[in-house]
Amino acid sequence: MTKVCFISPEYWPLTGGTGSYVYYLSNELLKNGYQIYVVTGANQAQDVHVNSRLYVSFLKIPKMPIVKSFMLAGSSYRKLQGVKDTANVDVTHPQLPLTPNFAVPPRFGKTLVCTVHSTWKGEAEAIRGEPYSRLNANEKFLVSFNWFLRFFEEGMFKRARKIIAVSHFTKWELTHYYKIPQNKIRVIHNGVDTKKFQPAPDKRKIKQELGFNPDDPAIVSVGRLYARKGLFTLIESIPAVVKRFPNAKFIISGKGQSDEMKKLLAHAGKLGVKNNLIFTGYTPDKELPKLYQAADVFAFSTFYEHHPFAVLEALSSGLPVVTTNVGGIPETIVNGKNGFICQPFNAQEFSSRILYLLEHPKEAAEMGQLARKTIMDEYDWSIVVKDAVKVYEEVLQGT
16 A cells, blocks of 8 residues: 655645645545545644544644744654654655755655645746735745745755646746756646536525625636735726626635735725625635636636636636636636636736626636536546556656
8 A cells, every 4th residue: 555645734624725736636545545644734733543544644833824834844844753664655745835845854755756836936036026015924035035945945856756747837947947857847737626616506596695696797716815816907907897897796715914905905996996896805615616606707817826726616617717828827728718818917808808708698608618628528636646646656666
């Protein structure tokens, strides 16, 4: 029985892309007969034997993203050092960039594979041109101390036998910014739980259940309120949409580090569309499928991504998606077929695509059907896990 040890700042409850990746991939590996050990952060420390083949160590760490990564790494090192001689782990599988190199003790496990969800260098380059006032404390640290973060990131790259990149764009960053040989990298896109994220059986009813007016067009966006999510662009697209659909509601789900929501609301107020904007705050994972089902359009105005779960979940929910041609997004969305992709920062293009979908419900429905088919054919986790297993087999066989 192959034993895999995941190290991740998130796992359960699901709160972000990295946690979702580890949760769903580990579940699929369990179905394939693997034994799984997860080391992750939490509000309190506890070890949990979920079943005979799933063991989770929750380590108490603070909530600040970058701080918690280093606190988790220290706690992870101590935890894994203590079980190094008895765990008999085959594959150690840390998640980057949020797992610094020292999280894994030397010679822990037979081999090491890491998944790269984004890179510190890439994130810094993406937000470098943003007004300083729009950055939260975490992003300011990311830009100012990028060299420090990359030191521990690069240490893990060197130790890894193979690197899983979640998109071809991720692979480009790894080869371009970090000079990692191409033959060390395998591109395996993220997956989706297609049973969990399904098209709405009755959209009007679900809107009512969530407290929305079923007659209001609903444009939904999901993601943390970070600068790189491009939410100022989304808000700037609202005036043109509400000119044609005065009762349209732009529903943004996500949390921020400090006063991001206030900044966005203030921007909406200046544009006179504050009443068309709804912030739900953080939507718990179990309620997320219904939020997608309540949407008429999914809008994701990001200007830096690798292979975002929010877009995959929206596609799986049968939604017409309007997003940007950045990162790994064009690897999944074919413009005009299973979604629309726009230039980042282009509010006019964004609003025109949203308007098209609202004004052409038949075409929007067809786009949503093709979106669902794309996910079913290529991105269900049962498909993705086969590629991950191949990587494990390669590194364990020394190829």
